[in-house]
Amino acid sequence: MNNEENGEKTGQCRCVHGFTRRGFLTSVGVGAMAALATSGRLSAAQEGAVAERAAEKAVVITLTVNDRSHRLLVEPRWSLLYVLREQLGLTGAKVGCERGECGACTVLIDDLPRYACLTLAVEAEGRRITTLEGLMAGEELGPVQQAFVEEDAMQCGYCTPGQIMSVEGLLRARPQPDQAEIRQAVSGNLCRCGAYPHIVKAGLRAAELKAKR
Ligand code: FES
Ligand code: FES
Incomplete structure (x- = not known):
């Protein structure tokens, strides 16, 4: 995908475009199951059934991150921190405690600092999200x-x-x-x-x- 297709010229990301159900099953929601499967706690059939259910619950949302709009297919239970890091590749927000104690995941939502680990991605729809990456001006530090x-x-x-x-x-x-x-x-x-x-x-x-x- 070139830059224009990726939305760099338009400020729009087409993350969800071409996102098939199969792709969803392959790429998301399965991480935890993979861990369970390798630990011998889920059979292949059970693994498939859980992935099916996760895909059925997935919703399309639009997140505005660092002035760029992203259409994303997410599970309602996913945190904003997870989506920023694992779906958008924005790793500036760090994974620390994941329970609102350390602040390593802090981002701005409508200019206010918020713990991304305690914010659901679906809650952040329609809000203005700023991450560490959004403070840069090209290669220049904010x-x-x-x-x-x-x-x-x-x-x-x-x-x-x-x-x-x-x-x-x-x-x-x-x-x-x-x-x-x-x-x-x-x-x-x-x-x-x-x-x-x-x-x-x-x-x-x-x-x-x-x-x-
Ligand atoms: S990761 Fe510790 S508060 Fe979010
Ligand atoms: S935790 Fe090491 S610099 Fe703050």
Whole structure:
């Protein structure tokens, strides 16, 4: 598929086009079953029956991610995090706890930071979703990303995408926050490496960089 077919010129993704039921059965909803099958807990017939039921429940939704529209075939139980990563290949949002405790999966929904692991993909239809990838301008880092680099606000880096999205959300609402507001904004993002002092500095620096741009 060339870029135009893939929708890069139109801002439209045709993810669901040509998506056959068989393709669905092959590519989705089957991951968990494969694990069960290899563990000997599902026979081939049972595996097929479960996949059939999953395909019957699948729905077509349109998600707007980073200003681009995607038509997708999803199961209603799938999280936004799963769809972003596994269907759209947007791996900026990280898989951490998957139960709303760590913040590694943070994205913006209508400019507000949200845990993508606790948001169903179907709930996000009609909303404006921004991921870490959406903060880039081509190859250029966005102001918050740049500030995290300048302030050395990471060690292992696993929490960093979520921290950046939380700071981005704060700055969209409060362009000139103080330190307390930045700490509050990232309070739902756990950093096991204890990089918080640098993260707060990065938040202040990001506000400066955004103001300059
Ligand atoms: S992965 Fe979503 S809060 Fe931890
Ligand atoms: S930099 Fe390692 S968890 Fe935050």
